[in-house]
Each structure stands twice: as C-alpha cells, then as structure tokens.
Amino acid sequence: QLAKEQHIRSENYAIFNILSNGEIECSNSLEDECDTEIPGQALIYRPARQHIYSVLLESAKGGAYPLVKEWFVYFGNPLQQPELIQPVQPFVPGGIPNLKTLWFAKGPDVEKQRYSTFLACFYLQDEMEELQALEAPVAAFCCLLTYLMMQVSSLSLEDLNAFVAVVLCLKGKSAAQLAALQLAQVDSRAVHLGAVFVRGITTLLMANSACGFPFRMDDLMPWEVFDGKLFQEKYQQSHRGCSSE
Template identity: 30%
Template sequence: MSKLGSMYIVLDAISNGTPTHVIPKKHFHLPPGMGQLSRVIFKTVCHCEVYQSLTECDEEIAEYARNNRVFAILGQDSDYVIMDTGNTLYLSIEHLNLRNMTTRLYDRWELARSLRLHPSQLPLLATFMGNDIITAQDLRPFHLNVIRQPVYNRNINFRMLVPNIAMFVRTLPLDETQLFSILPDVAIRTLGHHSRDRDIITSLYSYKSHAIDHKREGIDMNDHWSRLVAEARYRHQINELPSMVYAIMSGLPFESATSIEDFRKNDLPTFASATQPIRERIYGILLQEKPLPESGAHLVPEWCMAGPGSLDQPNYVPAMPPVSPHPGLLALWNDGQRYLSVRWSLFVSSVSHKLDVSRVRSTVPSYLVIPTLILFNINELGCLCPWEVDAMLATASCMKYYNVTKLAALPSDPVSARGVRVANLIMRSTFILYFLLASCGYPLTLEETAPWLFFDGKLFQIKYNEAGSGYSHSRLCDNRVDVLEVFQVARSVVFYNDY
C-alpha cells in the first residue's frame, strides 16, 4: 500500500500541473513489465545468454557464480555480500556510471575482516540485523539491549548496532552442529522465545545455495502432463517462455503487483479486470492436457492488486478451454511452420472471437499486432475515447522514425494524469499478450513484437495531447504517408470497419 500511496502523490501532482522535474524522485516507480522486459532486452538486443531462476534468483545466481568462477555479480541486493559466492566480486548497479564505467565494490571478505568475523558468520550477522524472515521490529528489544540504548529512544544508531551485533556473533560457535544445539537459548536472547529458533534456522538457510536440478531427470516420462511440465520448466530456465507459463502449469498463482493505477477513480477498468477474459483463455490453452480435478474444471488462483482489500484473499479464475482444441503444447511449441496457422488462430481468437484472424495476419504489420489487438480488447470495454485510441496507434505507427537520440530530445512536460493511466493500462495489458503469444508457440517472434517498436512514454504523451486537441490523423502521423497508411490499417481493425 505504501507504493500505491506514493503513486497517488505522483498522479495528484501531475493533475495539479506540477512539472515532472519538481516531483520528488522518491515517489517515482519503474514502468510496468520491467521484469519481463529485461529478459527480452538482454536476449534479443544484447544477444546475451539469459537464464530464469526456478527459486529465489539470488540463490541461483550465487550458486552459478561459485560453480563457474564468475568474475563479478552486478546487482542491487545485499544478500550477495552475505552469501558464499566464492571469489566472485559484488558490484553495485545502483552506483554504476555508464559514462566512465565505474561503480562500487562490496567485498564480503573485507566486511567480515573489518568486523572480526569469519565470512561463514555473515548470515548470522544479517539474521540478527533483520531481514525478510526476521524483521528488525521483532529484533528491536535485542537491538536496544546490545547498544545499551533506552527503550524510549526510537532512533537506533546503526554505526553502533552493526559492530555490537558482530561482537555478539563472535561469541557463538563457528561449528554449525554446536551452534544449532544452542539456538533455543540464542532465540530467547534475540527474539524473546526459544521457539523462534526455527525462524533463525530458516533465515540462515536462506543464505545457503541449494543445488538446483537443471535437467529433466526424475520426471515420470510415462505421464503426459509431467512431460509437459518438464518441458515448460526447461524452456523457462533457458528463457524461451515468460515466467508465468511455468508458474501456471506448476499450479502456482498468477500474481500482479501495484502499478500506475488510481483506484480512487472508476473511469478506467483495473488491469486485472480488463485482461481477465484473456487470462482465462490462456489458462485454457496451457491446462488443456492436464487431467481434470473432481470438480470438473481447472481453477487458477490469482493475486491481483485491484484496490484496497483486493489482496486479502485469492481470486479463483476458471480456465476456459479453446473453442477448438489445439493439437497439444508440444506441437505448438516444437513443430516449426506446420502449425503456424493454428498458432495464429489460437492467438487472435483468444483476444476476442470478434477479430478476423486472416485480416489481422495479412494486413497489420507485425510490430503493430500487439498494440492493435490490445486496443481492440480495451476499446470493447467502452472506457476509451476514440481519440485516445488514435493517440496510441499514432505513437505505435510513428515509432520507427524515432531513434534514441530523437526520443531523448522530446520534452517531458506537459503530462496528462489520465494519459499516464491510459498508457499504463495499455502497456500492462500488452504483457498479457506476450504471455498469450508464448503459450501459443509464438506465431510472431519477440523480435517482431518487442514493445520498444511501438511505444515510448514521452512520445505517447505528446500524441495524447495532440489527439485530445483535435489533430487530424495525418498530423498525428507526422504528415508521413506511409505512417498514415499503417495507422489506418490498425485503426480499422480496432473499430472493425473498412478504411
């Protein structure tokens, strides 16, 4: 909810005409979908070998670094200073200066030496400082005690706290067996009750890397569904599928966190509600071959932020089978051109049965397919004005003429608060279409449909203001004939009419 509060501060400031450079940067947030987008950028643009983790990514990164004698980890997670990464260096991405290629080095060996600890004791230090498992609030009485600070003094001096906790850790056995034998007493001292020793153990193990099985061994290859899950797992790890595919097939929930939405208003649908019908069809595609439960239907739990109280309990969403059963996930994912028409039909019809598959496939340029389909879906909800649709289509159609230098030179102001929310709804929804695209076996490639081919936030705000001011389609398209032509093709699909 704190993220939502800071988002409201930004939206209110924009609504009041505050220039963007005046709004405190602490309230800013990354654009939606950066997690999924980064894996695509590194693979398709940087041509890097990319892996996706099966568990906590820091555990797998630390294991990979240690096993492969990696030079350095570039990240922003203090766990890499605590975990055993061998001789791998930890470099701060927060302090990375791309102009002179400098950053800060955090050295776990030097940290341990300065605190007179063995590196293997750093997980104890982190545990008693407070982390995701044992909160600093739980440890507050202990913290006040070790620095001999009165209870009424709310502010804890961390310059005193760290060396004093290190001093306490030095009194504990280095041997793990001996340490675990006295943990109930340690738990009483630090957390007030001997039963909290289990939390300490959980915390310590969270800093250990657990061997991850990266092979498809131990799978019952006689069970068809098990083979499919193993295939999804493998493709997940080698970055061929977005993380949601393997998660859903493994029985995990779909999760959607807070983004740039204003739940105080009802002029736009929430991202969760706007895209639920598409998600239902995606689940139907992915779970078509999974044996049905006794209830006779697959239900997928979802945790989607849709306003206060929306995360109190999961929402169970039914998997809607395709109107025409597909030939199977292995066929969709493996068989090259053989099932290309099936992939296209499954992809487009899963957005809406009203769409003409052959028309979309034959007339809409590949880089405009994603924004065209999602605008069709959102426009069907009756929440956008036609000129708002035009603003997005003009942005998408013009993007090929805007390189990085030209985009950087565009003004950041003025910004429309509703325009920000409209852009967020559109772009978050496009990531559901990437989920669908992968599930269908990629009738279009990621390279053909990458979001930087059709969207830029500053350019969209300019087109949004121009469209709202009544600019003609030609002016919205920068008076370029070729841009106007593809704009009109996409627009005719969104409003399902001829042009």
Template identity: 65%
Template sequence: MDRQMIAKKQHIQAESYLVYNILRSGEIECSNTLEDEFDPELPGQALIYRPARQHIYSLLLEDNKDACNSCPIIKEWFVYFGNQLKHPELVQPIQLDIPGGTPSLRTLWLSQEAGVQSQRYDTFLACFHLQTEREELQALDNSRAALCCLLLYLLGQVDAFSLEDVNAFIAQTLCLQGKSVAQLSGLKLTHVDSRAVHLGSLFVRGLTTLILANNACGLPFRMDDLMAWKMFDGKLFQQKYQQSHRGCPVEELLEGNKCWLTEFQNLKSLICKACLKNNRALQSRQRGNEFIRENRRWDSSFQRPHQSHFAPSFHNPNQGHHWRGFGPGSSRFETGPSGRGYKSEEQNQKKRRFQHTPRWPR
C-alpha cells in the first residue's frame, strides 16, 4: 500500500499526527503558542523543536530524494515572536545518523519481522540524538522513558534549564499518579509564576513533537503513553516548580511519599549522567518568583517588528554535536546578548507579558 494512503487512513482515524500533511503537501503549521516574549533565556517553541522536526521530515521524505540526494524542502508556518506568518519558512530536512542507514517507512510502518520494533525504537531516539541512552531508557516504563527523552532533548537545546526545573518536572510527573480531577482542581496557589507557565507550555508542545516522531517511526511507543495526562498537569507543575526553586527538600516535593523517592533519584540520576556524558553542565539555579498579576496587560498581537535574541541550536551531522548558530535550511535570526540580566531598550520600556496567538488567516 502507498505510504501516503496509509498516512491518510491513519489521519482519518485520528491515529496519526501531522504525518499526512507533510507527505501530501510538504507543509506543516502551528499557529498558536503561549510563551513570554521578554524572557531571552527561553526561546520560541518553534525554534527549540525545529532540529527534531528536521530529522522527522528526513525520515518521512527519504523516498522523495532528488538526483542530488536531497529531500524536498518543507514549508513551516510556525508562530513565534517576530514571525508574522506572512510567508512560510523553508526548512531543509536533515539526515538521521543511524548505523546502516535510515529504515524505510514500509519497514517501520508495515513489517512484522522480528527486530523491527527495535529498529522503530532506535529511529525514534535518533530523531532526538538520544541513541547513547538507549539501554537506560528502554529499561523504564514507557511514560517515564518519554519524560526523560523530552527533558534530555530540552537540556540539549536550552542552556537556561536548571536542576530545579528538572526536579520540578520529575516530581510533578510522579505526584500526578493517583490524583483525581477534584484533587488537581482543588490545588491552592498563592500566585502564578510566569516562567513556570512558559516551561509548562514548552513541555506540552514537546509532547506533540514526541507524538509526531512516534507516528513517523511506526509507533515504538503506545500512543496512550505519550498523552499529556500521563505526565503533566499545569497547576501541579506550578506548585512543584515554586517548591523546587524555594529549595524545598525532595521529601516535600514528593509529598512525603517514600515509594516515589527511589524512582525520583533514578530518573534524576539518568538525566544527570546523560548530561555529564554530553558535556552539559546541569547546575542549580534557584530563581525568585515572577508573578503574573491581574493588572498585567495581555496582548495577542505579533505585529510589532522584532527579531529573536536567540540563536537556535542545530545539529551539524558533519561534526556530530550540537552547535548554536544558523542551521542548515533554516531562516537566519538576528542574535544578541542573552541571559537573565540582559534587557533591550524596548524591553525596559514595556512590561513583560505573554503572547497567546490566534490562528492566523492566510
């Protein structure tokens, strides 16, 4: 059966995410986001996950290569601050680094041969450059493995991720187990931290990227294991984020449940060892509260001209490591100073606010 027909069937049955759009039209869009435009340390979600998407595009379009062995360009309509979505960005797929070459979609999607499920898993990890962590990840429950995959990818892309952030994500995933809807909705927060909102939105967007990769790789994970309700609740994450950055002990983060302590330490150890292996210093960095106040002005417009102060991280297949700069097949972004202490003149004159963009007509 033709791969586009397979993708269409899965799309109609809601068993696939975005794969059919990419195969049919070579175009993909995400015209909504929730992020803090004036936090220079946390770049736009579209830019953070672009390197992973480039690998997924390459996997899906492997059979469409031209005489120069290049995959077709993908048109991306992804919103982030400064991008008014007047024109699509032209993104070049990037070849996966898999020993023996990239498996065909026919193999990944249809084959029932022994060993193919292992190929699916390896291909999924390759989309996020996590092949070296295969043994440790495969020993975990699927939802825990997905959590670690996402956190490790984010740690490789965003320098501002701290040990407190990792602790908060792990703790809220563990504490989410067994909590009822009533318990979650009844959580009391004295305030809402803006950075925690941004991180939570970034995490959920990452789950959709995991789902896209999972579909493209022939479902190495059960789809249910990648659903947000398995590992994330925004209100609970706010609580754990604030506790973690106040320096609360692990026992308090885990609500006194000793059964979760060993799992917390194991997941944290896996992430710290992987960071050490990849020369990523995971440091403690407690932050003060960044309240969202009721009188803060909200603005859903992306109309003001603005250039991102983030140079996106891309993988250079010729060097085998991540580097910050202008990635292959991607638009150039004006770079500038970064760090929490940096504020542009425009930023000093305006209050920090979130951007929640509507769907844009084209």
C-alpha cells in the first residue's frame, strides 16, 4: 500500500510495478550500437538491479526468489518476450533487513542499515565510512562512478577525469552559463557515456526507494551532479591531454 501511495505521488521509482506485477521496463537510450566496448546500459546495471530485486522480494523457504520480468531495450534484444531475471542477494553485514524494517522502523541503527543496504546494491558496502563523510549528492555520484568503473572495463582515466571534472565544476556554473557553452563538435562516445551515466542515476533512485530512502530523492536528481554539454567539454579536454586541474 505504501509503495502504491508513493507511486501515485511520484515519490519512488519502479518499485510498485516490481512489487505488484514482478515486472519492469526501460526504453531505449542514446547508445552507439557500433561501439562494442561499452555494453548497453540495461546490461551494465543488471547486477545492481538483481540486488535491488532481492531487497524488495522475499525469498521462499528454500531460498529461491520469484523471477522478475525485464523489458529493457538494448542492441540484440528483440523484445518479443521479457527476460526472466533472478534476484541476487547482496552482501550486507548482518544480513539484509526486511522491507518492514527498511521502510517503517526508526532510529540511528535503522538509518545505518538503510545506507549499508543501498551501498551493497552497488558492491560498495565496505566504503560506507568514506562515503558518509561526503555531501549526499557527491556520495551518490561516487557510488555510481565507482560502480561504472567496476562494470565497464573500457572506461579510461580520461573518462574518469571528465566525470569528476563535471561534478567539481557544476556548482560554480549558473544555468545561463551552461546554456551559453559552445562546442565545436560533439563526440558520439561522450554522448553514449553520458546516457549510460544518466540511466545509472535512475538505478540509484530505484535502490534508494527500495532501501527506505537513505538519501533524499532531491539529492539524487541528475542536475545535482551532471550536465551533458559540460561533460562534452570536459571529455574533449581530458582526451586532448589537458590538465585535470
């Protein structure tokens, strides 16, 4: 009932459909099918989604979870039928709390459980102390970028520097300054990476909803940590060998 109410108020992402129908869908992204070094975002974030599914869905007595039907667009998937995805339990010290605890319980211990469960969805449960020391939007950005570096082996140091430069420079830019940015050209790989990153933010939102909101949803909005045009500029500067400073 709570998931339904939050869904109606647009306060959670994808949770109600998973709980009520065991189903989730995602439309196409700006991805270059010819760039085989970067997997489709649907595949990049599947391990994280499998963890999120296990947080949401109770396992049977034998330990098996119900399968989740995924309708995700990516190159090579004809979408004639859903893919049946097995939830995978993430490693959380002390075990995953049940939804009743994550969603309704109060107190500092539960807040810590929410945060650690969220991090475990992205294989970052051991980085809790370091991430909690950061501002919430920056901590979420670091979660996503670290996960991407683990999942996409073709990401380079130049790519990493470009993402970091965006989050560091974004606060000093007004909307008018961002709108006035001029680019001599647009790099298709940067567009692809930007689309993958923004889709990752939706995965953060889904994990946050599932784990009882360890972050304020406002702190996970794309404009807090990313701008496509600014990323193009920093990506091109980084790949030209400009100083990261």
